[in-house]
Amino acid sequence: MLTACLDCQKQISSLVPCSPPLVGKGVPKERERARWATGLAIAALVIGMGLLISGCSSKDDKKDASATETLKAPGAKAEDLISISLNEKYGYINGQGKMMIPPRFERVENFAANGLALVKENGKYGYIDAKGKMVIPPKFEVAGNFAANGLAWAEENGKRGYINAKGEAVVPPKLEGVVDTNDFATNGLARAMKNEKWGYINAKGEMVISPRFEKAWNFAANGLALVEEEIGGKWGYINAKGEMVIPPRFDDALDFAVNGLAWVKENGKRGYIDAKGQTVLSIEEADGYEVLKNDHGEIIWPQK
Numbered sequence: 001m002l003t004a005c006l007d008c009q010k011q012i013s014s015l016v017p018c019s020p021p022l023v024g025k026g027v028p029k030e031r032e033r034a035r036w037a038t039g040l041a042i043a044a045l046v047i048g049m050g051l052l053i054s055g056c057s058s059k060d061d062k063k064d065a066s067a068t069e070t071l072k073a074p075g076a077k078a079e080d081l082i083s084i085s086l087n088e089k090y091g092y093i094n095g096q097g098k099m100m101i102p103p104r105f106e107r108v109e110n111f112a113a114n115g116l117a118l119v120k121e122n123g124k125y126g127y128i129d130a131k132g133k134m135v136i137p138p139k140f141e142v143a144g145n146f147a148a149n150g151l152a153w154a155e156e157n158g159k160r161g162y163i164n165a166k167g168e169a170v171v172p173p174k175l176e177g178v179v180d181t182n183d184f185a186t187n188g189l190a191r192a193m194k195n196e197k198w199g200y201i202n203a204k205g206e207m208v209i210s211p212r213f214e215k216a217w218n219f220a221a222n223g224l225a226l227v228e229e230e231i232g233g234k235w236g237y238i239n240a241k242g243e244m245v246i247p248p249r250f251d252d253a254l255d256f257a258v259n260g261l262a263w264v265k266e267n268g269k270r271g272y273i274d275a276k277g278q279t280v281l282s283i284e285e286a287d288g289y290e291v292l293k294n295d296h297g298e299i300i301w302p303q304k
Contacts, residue, residue, distance in 0.1 A: 136167035171205025185219035
């Protein structure tokens with residue numbers, strides 16, 4: 001935690017790193033283990049090719065970065081605002097510890113690239129500028145930060161839509177569930193719920209892939225998205241046209257990773273498939289240990 005300047009220490013109780021509201025359901029523990037295993041599979045492939053890669057910070061690591069790290073970040077300016085807490089109210093100071101926006105909010109978030117920050121006042125969410133002026137009145141039940149595409153999701157009367165920096169509804173609040181605007185894929189689509197089913201919308205809020213899925217994930221870099229059509233059904237993968245390019249035959253699965261592989265479970269067997277749905281790596285038991293085999297049946301991890 002960053003310590004405030006001496007003049008402010010009597011006023012400021014703590015400096016609080018911001019964390020955006022979470023949207024969506026939890027991921028089963030097995031999937032979490034599978035995500036970890038995906039990293040192992042990637043490492044195994046890299047080792048097999050004789051390459052060396054360096055570690056990198058995860059998104060969650062960056063989210064937990066302290067205020068001190070923010071000030072030291074490349075390009076950070078002294079006048080950047082930092083959230084603080086006093087008597088359970090939140091405000092902002094600058095890099096020198098000077099109070100810029102007195103703590104009067106119930107919750108605050110970091111300022112977005114458009115100069116607006118999400119705040120909570122009197123139980124509702126709105127947006128302020130760097131001077132503390134309420135640019136978008138606090139009228140939303142819950143909302144998210146502005147993303148790079150200039151939109152933020154917001155909820156009114158139990159329905160969600162997207163607003164611009166003027167507070168105008170680019171997509172009227174008519175959706176039952178939307179993901180964060182940062183989750184729009186490179187193909188311009190994001191999952192959204194309507195009538196308790198998941199489909200995919202574009203930045204205009206148009207439902208380009210009809211809401212017919214029980215569960216759906218965002219599109220991966222290879223243009224495929226993981227979906228489940230029926231409760232407790234099989235998992236498959238669709239393209240940007242909504243076509244099922246890998247039939248729903250998996251008991252469990254994950255979205256495609258950056259290496260172009262996806263972890264799947266089919267008939268009790270686990271492994272990794274490519275974008276054609278073909279198994280390229282399999283996870284098997286050998287001498288009491290789990291090993292990773294390629295499509296030739298050769299053990300590539302652990303290496304002997």
